[in-house]
Amino acid sequence: MALQKNKYLKPFKNIFILILVVFAVWMLFFDANSWLIHHELNTEVEDLNNEKEYYKKEIEKDKIDLKKISTEEGLEKFAREEYYMKRDNEEIYIIEYEDSLKTKKK
16 A cells, blocks of 8 residues: 555655646646636636627617618607607507517416
């Protein structure tokens, strides 16, 4: 049994290997620039880049919508559809289908 323990501990008797192992463990886990911190920061950067792309797409959609409502007809259509505005001599009927209503599931 003593020979097996000695076989596994033999490389750690060399001071250079011992220093290298301690240095590697320190750099991977405990240092301010450790691998763990870099991994967390890289994940955060990736998430922020995805969010940036999402907002760029949303900005493009909003620019298209702004161009649509910049005309008189587009503004009237938007006001009628979104805010249910009407002219004085009109009546508005809102038709809702059963599958489009939000209901509580029991």
